[in-house]
Structure formats: structure tokens, C-alpha cells
Amino acid sequence: MDNVKISIRQFTILVILFTIGTAILIIPAPIALIAKQDAWISALMGIGMGVLLMLLYSALGSQYPGLTLVEMNERLLGKWIGKIVSLGFLYFAFITSSELLYFVGDFLATQIMPDSPLPSLNVLFAVILLMGVRLGLEVFARAAEILFPLCILLFLILVIFIVPEIDIKNMKPMFNAGATNIIQAGMMFTSVASVPVVSMLMIGPVCVNEPQKIRKAFVMGTLIGGIFLFIVIILTVLVLGADFTARQAYPSYVLAKRVNVGHFLQRIEAIVAIMWIITIYFRMMIYYYSAVVGIAQIFKIKDYRSLTLPLGFIAVIFSLIIHPNEAHSIHYNERYWPMFASTFGIFLPLLLLVVSFYRNKMAGKGNA
Amino acid sequence: MWGILGIITVAAIIFGIDGPKLIQQGHKKEMWIFSILLCIGTGLGIALVRRIDLPSPVDWIEALYRIF
Numbered sequence: 006m007d008n009v010k011i012s013i014r015q016f017t018i019l020v021i022l023f024t025i026g027t028a029i030l031i032i033p034a035p036i037a038l039i040a041k042q043d044a045w046i047s048a049l050m051g052i053g054m055g056v057l058l059m060l061l062y063s064a065l066g067s068q069y070p071g072l073t074l075v076e077m078n079e080r081l082l083g084k085w086i087g088k089i090v091s092l093g094f095l096y097f098a099f100i101t102s103s104e105l106l107y108f109v110g111d112f113l114a115t116q117i118m119p120d121s122p123l124p125s126l127n128v129l130f131a132v133i134l135l136m137g138v139r140l141g142l143e144v145f146a147r148a149a150e151i152l153f154p155l156c157i158l159l160f161l162i163l164v165i166f167i168v169p170e171i172d173i174k175n176m177k178p179m180f181n182a183g184a185t186n187i188i189q190a191g192m193m194f195t196s197v198a199s200v201p202v203v204s205m206l207m208i209g210p211v212c213v214n215e216p217q218k219i220r221k222a223f224v225m226g227t228l229i230g231g232i233f234l235f236i237v238i239i240l241t242v243l244v245l246g247a248d249f250t251a252r253q254a255y256p257s258y259v260l261a262k263r264v265n266v267g268h269f270l271q272r273i274e275a276i277v278a279i280m281w282i283i284t285i286y287f288r289m290m291i292y293y294y295s296a297v298v299g300i301a302q303i304f305k306i307k308d309y310r311s312l313t314l315p316l317g318f319i320a321v322i323f324s325l326i327i328h329p330n331e332a333h334s335i336h337y338n339e340r341y342w343p344m345f346a347s348t349f350g351i352f353l354p355l356l357l358l359v360v361s362f363y364r365n366k367m368a369g370k371g372n373a
Numbered sequence: 374m375w376g377i378l379g380i381i382t383v384a385a386i387i388f389g390i391d392g393p394k395l396i397q398q399g400h401k402k403e404m405w406i407f408s409i410l411l412c413i414g415t416g417l418g419i420a421l422v423r424r425i426d427l428p429s430p431v432d433w434i435e436a437l438y439r440i441f
Contacts, residue, residue, distance in 0.1 A: 100430050304406055311395055311403050314387045318414035326427045337431050344438050 010214045013222050015146035018153045019291065020205060020226025024055070025156075025233050026288030027108060028198040030255050030281055032234060033241040035339065038251035040190035042175060043182040045239040050187065051194025052231035058199050059227050061354050063220035066209050068361050070216040074206040075299045078353075081360045088303050094349045095299040098204055099320065101346075102292035106131055106324035107334075109285055116258060117275060127324050130286075135317040137290050138297060139310055142212055145290055152283050159280035162273065163257075164236060166264040171243045196343040198234060199227055200350030201288075207295035254331075257281075293320065376422030384415040 011019075033044065040047045069077050074094065079087035110127040118126070137145045202223070209219055241256045244263060250256045258281075261274035297316055301309035328334040388411060395404050420427055 100434070103430070300406075304402060306403050306406065307400075308403075311391050311407055312410065314391055315407055315410035315414050318383065318387060319410065319417060322414065322417045322421055323430050325421060327429050327431060329429065333429070337435065341431070341435050341438050344441060345434055 009142045009212050011143060011146040011208075011212050013215050013218045015150050016205075016209060016212075016219070017222040017226045017229075018149045019146060019208070019287065020202060020223060021230040021233075022149055022153065022156070022284050022287040023202060023205065023291050024198050024227055024230025025284045026198075027105060027285055028194075028234055029237055029284060030112070030257055031338075032194060032197055033238050033250050033256040034253055035193055035251075036190040036238060037242060037247045037256070039193070040182045040187045041247040041251075042177065042242055043180060043187055044190065044242050044247065044250075045235065046180075047187050047190035048194055048231070048235045048238045050191030051198065052228065052235065054191065054195040055199030055202075055227045055231060056224055058195070058202070058351070059223035060220065061351075061358065062203060062206055062209075063223050065354050065358055065361075066206060066219050066223075067217065068358075070210045073208075073211050073298065073302065074203065074295075075302045077206075077357055081357050081364070090353065091299060091303055094203075094353065095296050095303070097345060097349050098207075098292045098299065099296035099316070100323065100327070101201065102134075102289050102296060103320045103323035104327055105285055105289040105292065106134070106320060107327050109282065109289070110324065111331075111334075112255065112281075116255065117278065124325055127321055131317055131321045131324070134286070134289055134293060134320075135313055137286075138294050138317075139313045141310075142208065142294065145287075145294075149287055156280045156283055159277055160233060160236075163261055163264065163277050163280075164240065166266055166270060166273070167240055167244055167260055169266070170263055171240075172246075173243065175243050175246045193343065194234070196346055196350075198230065200343075200346045201292075202227070203350040203354060204291055204295040206354075207298055208291070293317075377419055380415060380418035380422055383418070384411055387411060387414075 036044045036047050065077065069080070072080065075087075075091040078091045078094075081087070082090060106127050109130050110123050113126050114121060114123050137148070205223070209223075210216055237257050237260075241250045241260055244260060245253075245256060249259075253259050258274055258278070261277040262272070264273050265271050293316075297312050298309045300316070301307075301312060306312070328337065391407065395407060417427065
């Protein structure tokens with residue numbers, strides 16, 4: 006890969022934005038459904054499990070600095086198995102970026118611009134996506150650095166103005182949901198927010214100018230992103246109530262609609278939507294970037310840029326056929342996506358770490 | 374009719390943006406993969422515009438993971 010370098014700070018911000026990603030919009034609902042008013046406990050557990058995952062990823066990253074996940078696959082699993090496994094991962098990244106394109110288009114089409122034809126919304130966003138990826142990692146990392154404070158600002162606006170609407174009764178009774186439910190919801194949290202962060206292993210070890218600080222970046226990123234999500238989850242439960250939250254497609258959007266300061270500051274949801282579009286964007290870009298760079302590495306192509314446009318074309322088409330309706334989307338995301346993501350987010354890194362331990366041991370014996 | 378033309382136009386534009394550079398540089402592998410991907414995209418695009426029922430890409434993920 007051409008020698009792109011991004012700073013640790015930029016990497017951390019990318020992890021934060023990636024973690025928040027779609028989670029901020031869609032996570033409160035399924036978690037509130039299972040854990041009800043104890044959803045916030047699930048969020049905390051989810052963050053904890055996410056941090057553990059980050060330790061796994063950074064262990065892998067520090068073993069093989071300078072290698073992306075795809076290269077690690079080939080090195081550790083052998084040329085052909087490595088390539089096949091990588092193709093699986095790349096399919097995951099590519100499909101998910103397509104799905105996020107669908108998601109953005111769907112969100113805009115249902116909530117903000119219902120009269121616009123869906124394909125044109127998807128294409129519009131895809132164009133920006135492709136621009137970002139073609140311009141390269143350094144550019145979109147810098148963009149993340151610039152847009153992040155804006156996200157914080159918009160987030161704070163939402164939080165500060167919604168606080169008057171809190172009804173503390175919504176939190177009670179506490180610890181009522183039962184440990185299994187809370188844990189299950191926590192795992193759901195982690196599977197959406199942190200498991201896909203494995204995609205950052207396509208960027209992390211290679212492109213950061215201080216590889217030894219990667220662990221701190223991964224963990225801090227997860228913690229900070231987790232805090233954002235925790236606040237959103239606890240606010241949706243406090244303001245909307247667990248039942249209502251569980252029934253919404255986009256609970257945090259409903260939260261924004263509720264802001265009403267003195268009947269003057271109202272209808273800020275479009276402004277807050279900007280924040281979500283930014284976080285979804287960066288998640289989409291990282292998935293797509295991983296996929297494109299990964300394909301380039303599998304076929305040993307020097308410059309991934311030439312592949313961005315044709316793949317983008319396919320991605321847009323996929324985004325239009327991926328979910329024929331909302332029910333299909335919900336079914337896929339609840340039933341299949343967590344397993345699919347975990348294969349590459351949990352199972353694969355563990356496998357690679359085990360193989361690398363084993364190899365080091367063999368090498369050690371040889372030297373002795 | 375117009376849909377198909379539209380898709381082909383997009384494909385042509387994509388080729389126009391990246392193609393000449395690749396041909397100039399003479400990287401055979403890149404040219405091949407670029408063209409194959411572009412053809413796949415164009416094919417899918419035409420199918421989409423003609424409202425042919427395409428299977429969702431996640432269909433076989435679901436089939437695979439249904440085992441569990």
C-alpha cells in the first residue's frame with residue numbers, strides 16, 4: 006500500500022465515529038426491548054465487552070505491525086486459505102457498507118425527504134462516499150478530525166435540551182429485567198458497536214505513525230464512543246420510556262423531535278440528523294475502504310484507487326436490492342448479522358492470535 | 374430503453390475516468406479486474422433497471438448461517 010500515515014489522534018477519532026456509527030440511531034430500540042428500563046446496564050456491559058475486544062485487536066495489531074488484516078490472514082493461514090478467509094471478510098465489509106447506504110437512503114426517505122426517489126438518494130450518498138475513499142485515507146481522517154467537534158456540539162445540543170423532559174419514573178423499577186436479558190442486550194450492543202471495529206485492522210497497524218499506541222487508541226475510541234451511546238440509551242429510556250423506545254425504528258430521532266424549549270426551540274431533529282449522517286458516513290467509508298484496499302491486496306494491486314468506482318457502482322446496486330422491505334432488514338440484522346459480524350470480529354482475530362502464538366512457539370523451539 | 378442507456382452511460386463515464394490512465398500505465402492485472410468489476414456492475418445495473426428480480430446479496434449469508 007502506498008505510504009499513507011495518519012496520526013493516533015485521527016485513528017482514535019475514526020474509532021469513535023465508527024463505534025457510534027449506526028448504533029446511535031438503531032441500538033436503543035432492540036436493547037430497550039430486551040432489557041427494558043435496565044437498558045443502560047446493558048450498555049455498560051456492552052462497552053466493557055467492547056474494550057475486551059479492543060485488547061484482542063490491539064494484541065493482533067502489535068504482533069504484526071505494518072500488516073493489514075488481509076495480509077495477516079495470508080501470512081498466518083497460508084496463501085490460499087488466507088485469501089479465501091480474506092474474501093469472506095471483504096464480502097462482509099462490502100455488503101455492510103452497501104447496507105449502510107441502504108440505511109442512509111431509507112432513513113432520509115422515510116423521515117426527512119419522503120418524496121425523493123430512493124435510488125437517487127442512494128446514488129447521491131454513494132458519490133460522496135466514493136469521493137472520500139478515492140481521495141484517500143489521509144484526507145478522510147483529516148475530515149473526521151474536523152467534523153468530530155461538530156458532532157460533539159450537536160450531541161450536546163440534543164442532550165442539554167432534552168434533559169428537562171426527563172421523567173425519572175421511567176427508570177424504575179430497576180434491575181427488574183433479569184440477568185440473562187441484560188447480558189443478552191449487552192451482547193447485542195457489542196455486536197453492533199464494537200465487533201465490526203475489526204475492520205479498523207485494515208487501517209490501524211499499517212497507517213498509524215506510532216504503532217505502539219494503537220491499543221490506547223482502540224480502547225479510548227471504544228470508551229468515548231461508548232459514552233455517547235450510553236448517554237443516548239439512558240436518555241431514550243428516561244424521556245421516552247422503555248416500551249415506547251422499543252417500538253421505534255429510530256428512537257434517538259424521536260428524542261430529538263421531543264426537544265421543546267419554551268415552545269421556541271423546536272424541531273431540531275434535522276440539525277441533529279446531521280450528526281448521525283456524519284457518523285454513519287464514516288462507518289460506511291471505513292467499511293468500504295477496508296473492502297477496496299483488501300481486494301487490492303488480495304490481487305496484489307498497487308493502487309486501490311482504480312477499483313473504487315466500479316466497486317462503488319456495484320455497491321449502489323447492492324444497496325438497492327439488499328433489503329426488499331423493512332421487515333427483511335430487521336430480520337437480517339437481528340438474526341444473521343451478529344453471527345456474520347462475529348465470525349470476522351471475534352472468531353477470526355482469535356484464530357489468528359492462536360495461530361501466531363503457535364508459530365512463535367515453533368520458531369522458538371527451532372532456535373533453541 | 375432509457376434505463377439501459379443510463380446504466381451504460383454511467384459505465385462509460387466510470388471507464389472514462391479511470392480507464393485511460395490504466396491503459397497508459399499498462400498494468401494488465403488492474404485493467405482486467407477493473408473491467409470485470411465494471412462489467413458485473415453494468416450487468417447488475419441493467420437487471421435492476423429492467424426490474425428483473427435479483428436475489429439479495431444477503432440471501433446466501435442467511436442460508437449459510439441458518440445451520441446454526
